[in-house]
Amino acid sequence: MVGRQHTAAVVADVFDRMAWRDTYAQSAGLRELAEELLTHHAHAADLLADTFLAAYQLTGPRVREPADMAPSRLVNHHIVNALVETPEFTGLRRETAGDPYAAALAVLAQAPALRELLDRSRDPGDDAARTTGAAGASELAEAPAAGGTAGAPPPTATPRPQTSQAPASAAPASQAAGGAARTAAEAVPGARAAARTAVARAAEAVRGEATLMRAWGVTPGELERMPFDRRARLAERLRTGRLARWAELIGRFREMADAERARKLESATGELVGVTLGDDLSRVIPSELAHLGLPELRAVFAVRYAAGELMLYDSRTEQSSGRGAVIACVDTSHSMYEAGPGGVTREAWAKACALALLDQARHERRDFVGILFSAADKLRVFRFPADRPADPAEVLDFAESFLGGGTSYQAPLTAAAGLLADEFDETARARGDIVLLTDDECAVTAEWRRDWDDARRRLGFRLFGLAVGAPDAAGSGSVLEALCDDLRSVEDLTDVHAAAGLFRSI
Structure with a gap:
């Protein structure tokens, strides 16, 4: 008796099919790809579902035998089988298994290869099925639970009594299926080489995005809770934003800060x-x-x-949870846009350090405030309370904002002291820490200095200074030296360890 004729190459249960339908409905990229392919390949919708499920399933994909496939889907079967048999596929699944977003990203990364392989297998007779295929694009997100598009077998037909001719007809059918499988393999020349390239490209894309998220401090738990479209927008913004090319620097800063925190805990005797x-x-x-x-x-x-x-x-032992906020005052004057050795800009180094300070504050359950400043009338304040997660979009707003203009110490430091005073009045928390990251030297008035010293005595905060790429700003007799409790000069902007002592002190 001839077996069922499946339209899905990858065996999937109802939950896998549900994940595919939900992901397809949320991903504009998948829908656009399906519409494009379906104008030329009637059964491309099934291929996309199979490619997604092969990457997504937790237990690893189980590909059907060619004899169980509908003849019209044997090309899909051959392509999917070539993908899952590549050595790189295991590495890809480490990033995508159980993560519908990552699996969808893998499908989109493989789109050029899928398009090429389908074009190689194109049959003139396929044009007659385009109308049906185009209709499949609108129905793809509603793949029936019992249908074959998303990998489920069709409903079982009512069995009929076997006749004496049944055994005779089974052999030709089996031979036809085998012949169709060979035809599918011949119709997609070079499928294995193209599949290997496609899977390697997909693995690189998924790992690259995961690395980018980690560098910016977005945890796997946050990604799992994040809606699909929001995650896609965040990833795009991270890839194309002003500081996108400094993701590696930001990641190294965070790793250094983690190591310094561990060292500080080991040596904290109290x-x-x-x-x-x-x-x-x-x-x-x-x-x-x-x-x-x-x-x-x-x-x-x-x-x-x-x-x-x-x-x-x-x-x-001193309890950090009873201490005041950590405030990073970051200079965003025009000179901060200059690049030092290694091509790293002063702004990139300062912002990377500030993001690591955000991690430091959250680890110690302290509020964090980022203050961007330049001229006296240019100031932006970003607040990240310790009692709620930091919104990645707000973190990016802080990291990517650039004011331009000149430099004034008084405006940011006055704002920082005011925030610490408000915190002290509301919660009685004192002993906050202010970090001033700048590359310039500017004067302050005697009246302002008196008010500043009074606030410091009342609130008990400390001021750390980092002269970024401008050693003259930290020279003897400078305003920075007079204001700061701890002043460090940073000349090599490729070296994140220049700020290591800061993370042991805060």
């Missing part, structure tokens, strides 16, 4: 405030350890250790 009882041998006071030198007192030491009654130094 302030000694007295003596307590416990069993932590690293904090045992010397008089207790002296008991180990007397054989008759060793048993007493062991008993007290077991009971947790050894005398220990008591320490109090």
Whole structure:
């Protein structure tokens, strides 16, 4: 008896088909690709669904046997089989399995190869089916649960009694299916080489986008919760924005800051405030350890250790959650657009450092404020409270904004001190940290300096300075040196470790 004639090469369950329908409905790119291909290839809709499902399924794709396929879909089967058999396909699935967005991105990245392979297999007789294929574009998002377009077998037909001629007809049908499979392979010359190139390109595209998201601090958890269209817009903005080419620098800054945080935690012993009882041998006071030198007192030491009654130094570690905000004041005057050695602009280095400070503040459950400044009348403030996730779109607005113009220290520092004063009045949090990233030197008035010193004494904040690409701004007797508690000069803009000490101090 002849088996079912499936139109989907990849076996899929109802949940896989649902993922495909939802993703297709949300992805304008997939819909446009389907409409384009269906004007020339009647069954391209099924091929796109198969390509998506092969990348998306968690357990790995199971491709049907050629004999189980409808003859009209054998070319699709041959193309899909060539894709999943490439050595690169396993690497692609590490990025796409279970992630409908990544699987859709993989399909779009393979579009040129799919288009080329379908063109190679084009049959003049296929033109007669174009009308049906074009209609399939509008119905693609509503692939029936029991149909074959999304990989499900059609409804089981009512069985009929076998006749004596059935065995005789089965052999020719089987031979026809085998012949059609060979014809499909012959109709797509070079399919395996093209498939390998396509899968490698798709894997590179998916990994590249994932790396871009990580560099900008967008976590996998955030991506999973993000609607498809919003994720697509974010990815496009990250690829084409003003700081897109500095993603690698931003990523290195964040990795450096993570390492410095870990080092700071390892060496944080806290302030000694007295003596307590416990069993932590690293904090045992010397008089207790002296008991180990007397054989008759060793048993007493062991008993007290077991009971947790050894005398220990008591320490109090500073709690960052009780401290004020971290505020990054980033100079965006015209001179910050200049590039240093390695082609890195001063703005890119300063913004990358500020984004790493945002991570630092969130890790310590402190508010973060980004202040962009240039001339006295040019100021933009971006607030990122610790009690809610940082919106990636707002982070990008902060990173990509550039004001131009001259440089004034008074405006950003006054705004920063005012924010810390408001925070202190509302929550009693003091001891905030302000980081001033600039490449210029400018004067401040004596009256402003008196007000600044009064605010510092009242609120207990610290001012860190980074002279970015301009060592003269950090020279002896400079305004920066007079204002800052800690001033560092950054000459090599390719070196993220120039700011390492800052992340150990904040």
